[in-house]
Amino acid sequence: xxxxxxxxxxxxxxxxxxxxxxxxxxxxxxxxxxxxxxxxxxxxxxxxxxxxxxxxxxxxxxxxxxxxxxxxxxxxxxxxxxxxxxxxxxxxxxxxxxxxxxxxxxxxxxxxxxxxxxxxxxxxxxxxxxxxxxxxxxxxxxxxxxxxxxxxxxxxxxxxxxxxxxxxxxxxxxxxxxxxxxxxxxxxxxxxxxxxxxxxxxxxxxxxxxxxxxxxxxxxxxxxxxxxxxxxxxxxxxxxxxxxxxxxxxxxxxxxxxxxxxxxxxxxxxxxxxxxxxxxxxxxxxxxxxxxxxxxxxxxxxxxxxxxxxxxxxxxxxxxxxxxxxxxxxxxxxxxxxxxxxxxxxxxx
Amino acid sequence: xxxxxxxxxxxxxxxxxxxxxxxxxxxxxxxxxxxxxxxxxxxxxxxxxxxxxxxxxxxxxxxxxxxxxxxxxxxxxxxxxxxxxxxxxxxxxxxxxxxxxxxxxxxxxxxxxxxxxxxxxxxxxxxxxxxxxxxxxxxxxxxxxxxxxxxxxxxxxxxxxxxxxxxxxxxxxxxxxxxxxxxxxxxxxxxxxxxxxxxxxxxxxxxxxxxxxxxxxxxxxxxxxxxxxxxxxxxxxxxxxxxxxxxxxxxxxxxxxxxxxxxxxxxxxxxxxxxxxxxxxxxxxxxxxxxxxxxxxxxxxxxxxxxxxxxxxxxxxxxxxxxxxxxxxxxxxxxxxxxxxxxxxxxxx
DNA sequence: CTGAAAGCGCTTACAG
DNA sequence: CTGAAAGCGCTTACAG
Numbered sequence: 001x002x003x004x005x006x007x008x009x010x011x012x013x014x015x016x017x018x019x020x021x022x023x024x025x026x027x028x029x030x031x032x033x034x035x036x037x038x039x040x041x042x043x044x045x046x047x048x049x050x051x052x053x054x055x056x057x058x059x060x061x062x063x064x065x066x067x068x069x070x071x072x073x074x075x076x077x078x079x080x081x082x083x084x085x086x087x088x089x090x091x092x093x094x095x096x097x098x099x100x101x102x103x104x105x106x107x108x109x110x111x112x113x114x115x116x117x118x119x120x121x122x123x124x125x126x127x128x129x130x131x132x133x134x135x136x137x138x139x140x141x142x143x144x145x146x147x148x149x150x151x152x153x154x155x156x157x158x159x160x161x162x163x164x165x166x167x168x169x170x171x172x173x174x175x176x177x178x179x180x181x182x183x184x185x186x187x188x189x190x191x192x193x194x195x196x197x198x199x200x201x202x203x204x205x206x207x208x209x210x211x212x213x214x215x216x217x218x219x220x221x222x223x224x225x226x227x228x229x230x231x232x233x234x235x236x237x238x239x240x241x242x243x244x245x246x247x248x249x250x251x252x253x254x255x256x257x258x259x260x261x262x263x264x265x266x267x268x269x270x271x272x273x274x275x276x277x278x279x280x281x282x283x284x285x286x287x288x289x290x291x292x293x294x295x296x297x298x299x300x301x302x303x304x305x306x307x308x309x310x311x312x313x314x315x316x317x318x319x320x321x322x323x324x325x326x327x328x329x330x331x332x333x334x335x336x337x338x339x340x341x342x343x344x345x346x347x348x349x
Numbered sequence: 350x351x352x353x354x355x356x357x358x359x360x361x362x363x364x365x366x367x368x369x370x371x372x373x374x375x376x377x378x379x380x381x382x383x384x385x386x387x388x389x390x391x392x393x394x395x396x397x398x399x400x401x402x403x404x405x406x407x408x409x410x411x412x413x414x415x416x417x418x419x420x421x422x423x424x425x426x427x428x429x430x431x432x433x434x435x436x437x438x439x440x441x442x443x444x445x446x447x448x449x450x451x452x453x454x455x456x457x458x459x460x461x462x463x464x465x466x467x468x469x470x471x472x473x474x475x476x477x478x479x480x481x482x483x484x485x486x487x488x489x490x491x492x493x494x495x496x497x498x499x500x501x502x503x504x505x506x507x508x509x510x511x512x513x514x515x516x517x518x519x520x521x522x523x524x525x526x527x528x529x530x531x532x533x534x535x536x537x538x539x540x541x542x543x544x545x546x547x548x549x550x551x552x553x554x555x556x557x558x559x560x561x562x563x564x565x566x567x568x569x570x571x572x573x574x575x576x577x578x579x580x581x582x583x584x585x586x587x588x589x590x591x592x593x594x595x596x597x598x599x600x601x602x603x604x605x606x607x608x609x610x611x612x613x614x615x616x617x618x619x620x621x622x623x624x625x626x627x628x629x630x631x632x633x634x635x636x637x638x639x640x641x642x643x644x645x646x647x648x649x650x651x652x653x654x655x656x657x658x659x660x661x662x663x664x665x666x667x668x669x670x671x672x673x674x675x676x677x678x679x680x681x682x683x684x685x686x687x688x689x690x691x692x693x694x695x696x697x698x
Numbered sequence: 699c700t701g702a703a704a705g706c707g708c709t710t711a712c713a714g
Numbered sequence: 715c716t717g718a719a720a721g722c723g724c725t726t727a728c729a730g
Contacts, residue, residue, distance in 0.1 A: 017478065019723055030701045035725060043699055062479050066424055067723035069415040070706050077456070087643070091436035094459060107426070107480060109456045110443060129366065130411050131456060239647060268647045275649055294436070298588060298617045298644055300624055368707055379717045384709065392715055416707035419722045 018059040027055045038063050065105065069132060077109045078318060079127065079136040081148075086265070088293040089310055093139055093162075096314020104322055106134065115145055124148060128157050135159055135321045137314070143167075144207050160317045164211040174317045178208050178290075181306035181336030182215025182260075183222075185288045188304070188338055189258045190223035193347035194286060198231040198249040198256035200242060200266050209234075212262050212290055231256050235266050242269025250277055250285075257285060257347050264289040264296050267303055271343070282345035292339050301342035308336050367408040376404045387412050414454065418481060426458045427667060428476065428485040430497075435614070437642040438659060442488055442511075445663020453671055455483065464494055473497060477506050484508055484670045486663070492516075493556050509666045513560040523666045527557050527639075530655035530685030531564025531609075532571075534637045537653070537687055538607045539572035542696035543635060547580040547605035549594040549615050555586070561611050561639055580605050584615050591618025599626055599634075606634060606696050613638040613645050616652055620692070631694035641688050650691035657685050 020038075024031040029052065036044050037052045044052075055061075069075040080097060082090060097108055111127055113120060128136065135158030142148060143161040149168060152159045161168055164178040189197055199216060202209030217227050233248055235241035242261055246269060249256055261267035267289030274281050281287055281301055289296060292307035312334050319325045369387075373380040378401065385393050386401045393401075404410075418424040429446060431439060446457055460476055462469060477485065484507030491497060492510040498517060501508045510517055513527040538546055548565060551558030566576050582597055584590035591610055595618060598605055610616035616638030620630060628634050630650055638645060641656035661683050668674045 021723080031724080032701055032726095033699090036700085039725085045699060048699080062475070064419070064723055065480060066415050066418040067706090068725075070413070070419050070708085071723075071725035073706075073725090075415055077458075087436040087440035090440050095461065098459075098461065105479075107458045109426075109458055110447075112444065112447065126411070130454075131414060265647075272647075272649065295644055295647055298614075298621075299647065300621065300649060370707080380708080381710095381717055382715090385716085388709085394715060397715080413707050416722090417709075419724085420707080420709035422709090422722075 017064075018061045020061075020063065022059065023052065023055050023061055026059075027052045062105075065107075073132065074134055075132045076106050077131055077133050078106050078321060079109050079111050079131075079133045080139070081111045081113055081124065081136050081142055082139045083113050083115055083142045084139055086291075086293065088295075089139075089291070092310040093137075093314040096311035096316075097137060097318045099311065100315035100318035100324065101322060104324065106318075106322060109133070111136075113142055115142055115148075121147055121151055125151060125155060128152075128155060133157060137162065137317045137321060140164065140208060141206050158321055160321050162313055162317050164208040167207070171320070174313055174320065176208075176308055176313055177335060178211040178308070179215035179218070181290060181308065181338070182212040182217075183219035184215075184336070184338040185260050185290070185306055186216045186219025186225075187222060188340065188344065189260065189286060189288065190220060190225055192258075192286065192344060193349065194258040195225065195347070196231065196254060196256045196258070197225070197227070198233075198259040199227060200233055200235045200245040200249070200259060200261045200270070202235060202237045202262040202266075204234060206237070209237075209262055216260055235262060237263050237265060239265045239269045239272075242266025243273050244269070246270040246273035247277070250274065250279060257349075258287070258344070259285065260288045260290075262290055264291045264293050264303060264305055267305065267343075268295055268299055271299055271301075271303075282343050284348055286344040286347070288344060296339075297341070299343075304341045304344040305339055306336050307339050309334055366413075367410045369410075369412065371408065372401065372404050372410055375408070376401045411454075414456075422481065423483055424481045425455050426480055426482050427455050427670060428458050428460050428480075428482045429488070430460045430462055430473065430485050430491055431488045432462050432464055432491045433488055435640075435642065437644075438488075438640070441659040442486075442663040445660035445665075446486060446667045448660065449664040449667035449673065450671060453673065455667075455671060458482070460485075462491055464491055464497075470496055470500055474500060474504060477501075477504060482506060486511065486666045486670060489513065489557060490555050507670060509670050511662055511666050513557040516556070520669070523662055523669065525557075525657055525662055526684060527560040527657070528564030528567070530639060530657065530687070531561040531566075532568035533564075533685070533687040534609050534639070534655055535565045535568025535574075536571060537689065537693065538609065538635060538637065539569060539574055541607075541635065541693060542698065543607040544574065544696070544698075545580070545603060545605045545607070546574070546576070547582075547598040547608040548576060549582055549584045549591060549598070549608060549610045549619070551584060551586045551611040551615075553583060558583075558586075558611055565609055584611060584618075586612050586614060588614045588618045588621075591615025592622050593618070595619040595622035596626070599623065599628060606698075607636070607693070608634065609637045611639055613640040613642050613652060613654055616654065616692075617644055617648055620648055620650075620652075631692050633697055635693040635696070637693060645688070646690070648692075653690045653693040654688055655685050656688050658683055 020031045023034045065076045139162045143163045162174045166173050201213050233245045235245045270287050289303050289305035292305045296303040296305045369380045369383050372383045414425045488511045492512045511523045515522050550562050582594045584594045619636050638652050638654035641654045645652040645654045
């Protein structure tokens with residue numbers, strides 16, 4: 001199928017890649033000692049180590065991951081297990097994981113899944129065992145699935161769960177702390193003078209829905225406000241649900257002057273609904289989203305929203321998994337932050 | 350790092366997965382014959398084959414990909430090499446690839462890259478050789494890079510290039526035929542009575558820019574029109590460039606009554622510019638995009654655009670790579686199609 | 699701190 | 715159509 005190049009490869013490689021035996025022979029040691037260097041064992045004299053490392057660098061040697069995997073009983077593949085349908089989230093997460101494993105010799109294997117499928121757990125188990133995965137990173141909402149977590153423990157597979165709040169032992173968790181973002185959204189709206197504030201939450205079976213709402217309520221409380229029950233409706237994190245929920249909220253008398261949507265997709269639906277009802281944003285209605293995906297700056301008006309540093313979170317998650325954790329960077333970088341754009345303004349009172 | 354489950358696994362697996370030796374012993378054949386069944390060799394008597402297959406099914410045996418890779422000299426990993434920054438494209442492509450390799454035993458490894466990096470080729474080579482990849486799928490614009498194609502030939506790695514037009518032997522190409530989409534956009538606008546039509550192309554170093562424009566010109570020609578030189582500007586496939594190019598086009602006298610943007614991102618920029626200039630869409634200006642990414646239906650007005658069946662294209666690409674090609678489905682499914690929404694209307698003459 | 703032996707689970711020649 | 719031998723490139727016990 002592929003085009004073949006029948007000439008032997010030119011240059012130093014002489015037609016085949018060097019193996020651990022080549023390194024051992026040239027360095028004058030056993031292959032076991034080379035193996036120790038590859039695996040960063042402390043039981044190698046430093047002059048021996050340096051000699052071996054020089055030969056490795058000289059020949060451009062890289063150990064064969066398949067051979068290591070076979071002997072070690074575990075591959076050097078990291079799985080990303082996800083069911084979040086938002087492309088921007090998935091891509092940012094992937095970039096973060098790749099950041100964190102760069103130069104480590106690990107590779108990223110993607111595995112979208114469906115928690116509602118009858119074969120969900122069997123598929124996940126098959127994926128991990130077949131490839132002898134080194135470990136997996138789970139993102140919301142599959143990261144919130146306790147059946148999946150139990151499976152991973154049962155088959156003794158390393159894992160890190162990314163979620164809005166802790167659900168497991170600390171070593172298995174990276175928390176996005178969405179509550180902080182909800183709080184910032186509330187303070188922003190309250191400080192603009194809004195008092196009739198609506199909220200479109202995500203679906204109740206998503207932890208992030210609760211965290212974002214709880215944070216929002218905490219922020220309002222700091223400004224001596226409470227969320228009014230009839231101004232709170234449950235959406236599905238989709239554009240269409242945001243649209244429908246906004247129609248509902250904006251039909252009430254008096255209607256809210258601000259809406260905090262649980263994510264950007266629903267906020268886009270709110271803008272659409274406002275337009276159909278001839279309610280101008282931000283003059284008559286302020287709108288805040290959550291995520292800061294690309295769409296937020298493409299909408300009109302551009303969307304005030306809460307940014308979650310997904311890529312950074314992905315980097316942290318995989319570093320945890322492969323034992324590379326640095327944590328040295330500014331902890332602020334991993335917290336949600338409010339991004340103020342044009343969809344929010346002073347309350348129209 | 351991970352939680353350990355010290356009890357031996359329960360059930361039929363008795364604590365370890367079956368190997369080819371288990372199958373051979375139970376079926377009363379040599380492991381070589383089991384290997385033949387695994388690899389679909391025709392040189393096995395059908396009753397022998399059936400007996401072996403029954404044992405495989407009974408034990409839930411799956412051959413170890415790492416061991417096969419080591420012996421075979423090639424892994425069962427497919428690489429997706431991409432540099433398209435649009436998340437929706439990447440995710441749809443990934444889904445298509447996964448569709449095409451479902452149940453095949455192959456796994457998908459993602460590899461974003463940067464053609465402008467000085468280490469671009471070395472990184473790609475390292476990625477492929479280190480993992481002994483079975484093959485790679487390249488998407489635009491890295492699929493258009495002849496240095497990359499030459500490298501793949503040199504190191505004898507199977508590959509399929511996804512691009513808007515043929516650039517290689519047919520066996521290495523999946524064409525998206527963007528020209529057809531450009532043509533549909535032109536016919537649509539001409540049939541609405543537009544005669545002053547602007548075009549914001551993608552960057553000249555992308556093949557799709559030319560194909561989309563060429564198709565557009567062909568469509569206009571069918572309606573006895575030609576593209577006016579001063580109504581054609583070059584963008585960069587970005588929102589910001591679409592915005593700037595639209596300001597340019599809309600400042601001309603007389604200004605165009607329709608703009609065909611080379612992609613949805615730039616079309617979003619056109620809508621933004623029209624709003625700033627108080628030009629109403631579609632009453633005074635019709636806008637057509639290309640891609641039909643999620644943003645197209647979130648904008649206001651919703652965007653008329655050309656949909657490329659990216660997921661289907663991905664499926665075809667990987668099926669080609671692993672020799673599973675079916676081609677049975679409706680060939681229409683893999684062509685660009687115009688999706689008419691609210692951003693286009695009769696010309697205001 | 700270093701090494702010789704055995705083995706991980708497969709496939710490729712080579713025979714028959 | 716089927717099999718015994720050797721080997722893919724590493725790592726894990728086990729010695730010393």
